[in-house]
Amino acid sequence: MNNRKRWGFTLSAVLLLSVIVSACGTKSQETTKVRIGEVTRSIFYAPQYVALSQGFFKDEGLDVELTTTPGGDKTMTALLSNAIDVALVGSETSIYVSQQGSDDPVINFAQLTQTDGTFLVARKKVDKFDWNSLKGSVFLGQRKGGMPQMAGEFTLKKHNINPQKDLQLIQNIEFANIASAYASGTGEYVQLFEPQASIIEKEGKGFVLASFGVESGHLPYTVFMTKQSFIKSNASTVQKFTNAVQRAQLWVAAKSVDEITNAVLPYFKDIDVEIVKSVVKRYKDQGSFATDGIVDEQEWNNLLDVMTSAGELKEKVAWKKLVNNTFAEKAKSNVKP
Numbered sequence: 001m002n003n004r005k006r007w008g009f010t011l012s013a014v015l016l017l018s019v020i021v022s023a024c025g026t027k028s029q030e031t032t033k034v035r036i037g038e039v040t041r042s043i044f045y046a047p048q049y050v051a052l053s054q055g056f057f058k059d060e061g062l063d064v065e066l067t068t069t070p071g072g073d074k075t076m077t078a079l080l081s082n083a084i085d086v087a088l089v090g091s092e093t094s095i096y097v098s099q100q101g102s103d104d105p106v107i108n109f110a111q112l113t114q115t116d117g118t119f120l121v122a123r124k125k126v127d128k129f130d131w132n133s134l135k136g137s138v139f140l141g142q143r144k145g146g147m148p149q150m151a152g153e154f155t156l157k158k159h160n161i162n163p164q165k166d167l168q169l170i171q172n173i174e175f176a177n178i179a180s181a182y183a184s185g186t187g188e189y190v191q192l193f194e195p196q197a198s199i200i201e202k203e204g205k206g207f208v209l210a211s212f213g214v215e216s217g218h219l220p221y222t223v224f225m226t227k228q229s230f231i232k233s234n235a236s237t238v239q240k241f242t243n244a245v246q247r248a249q250l251w252v253a254a255k256s257v258d259e260i261t262n263a264v265l266p267y268f269k270d271i272d273v274e275i276v277k278s279v280v281k282r283y284k285d286q287g288s289f290a291t292d293g294i295v296d297e298q299e300w301n302n303l304l305d306v307m308t309s310a311g312e313l314k315e316k317v318a319w320k321k322l323v324n325n326t327f328a329e330k331a332k333s334n335v336k337p
Helices: 003-028 043-053 072-080 092-099 147-158 175-183 196-202 212-216 228-233 235-254 257-267 273-285 297-309 326-334
Strands: 032-038 062-068 086-089 106-113 118-122 138-140 168-170 189-193 207-211 222-227
Touching: 032 043, 032 072, 032 235, 043 062, 043 106, 043 235, 043 257, 043 273, 062 235, 072 086, 072 092, 072 106, 072 222, 092 106, 092 222, 092 297, 106 228, 106 235, 106 326, 118 147, 118 196, 118 212, 138 175, 147 189, 147 212, 147 297, 175 189, 175 196, 189 196, 196 207, 196 273, 207 212, 222 228, 222 235, 228 235, 235 326, 257 273
Parallel strands: 032 062, 032 086, 138 168, 138 189
Antiparallel strands: 086 222, 106 222, 118 189, 118 207
């Protein structure tokens, strides 16, 4: 074989190899799009933003599109109408759908937060707080039927306070306006999420007295869920999604408040860094961030008790009916810090 033929053969082989490598590279870079609808934008959901900012979803081959769909009803409507693939919302919404007799139930597959995320805020600082001091007061609460209000009422009843009889309960203010209503003078006490509670404290307009999350115990408070039909058609995608969430949960559990703050900051550019740190620390210290996605039966039954106490449960829905822990259990076994 002469030199020209040798070079021609070599060049052809190199070109062929390049095409093969290129094709393989293209295949490995293929991604699956997953649309998440979060019920609100909240530091409470820190592990979700960590999974995004640290590239954990991307590492699993997922192209995640995050949309905020304010309110549990809007988030669930978006899921049921296929406007999103996965909802991040309270487990009670899946129960409400089940109570309406859905043929395609909404399944909880990866828990993100395991306590209520609200705090009791008062206008005056109290060294030794007594729940009985709330009796007879004007209390600015959350939306009726929503998890924050139900967990709040559950806690109040635990301390022998009947919310409807012992308080002047205000529930007609939109979620987004509750903090500003309190800051402008409405109510003596208020139930607030973060960062509003920390902002109110910083402005000297109120003081955190207690945590409804600590008081109401472990709940499947905010969970990634999707329709049963989506799971059947996209089991591999659901597993990859859950793997990324598990990795983020382990990351949050292992990292410092400063590191977590830096990871979530891109999603909270309008909030003071020190406020973000305060919120992350408060939620981390009280164990609000779940360390795995498993929704256990005890948590589920606690949720049913909270809903029953609030008069929002027609009949108890079995844990196995609306919870699928298969993906979370596999992720917990396989995903390492």
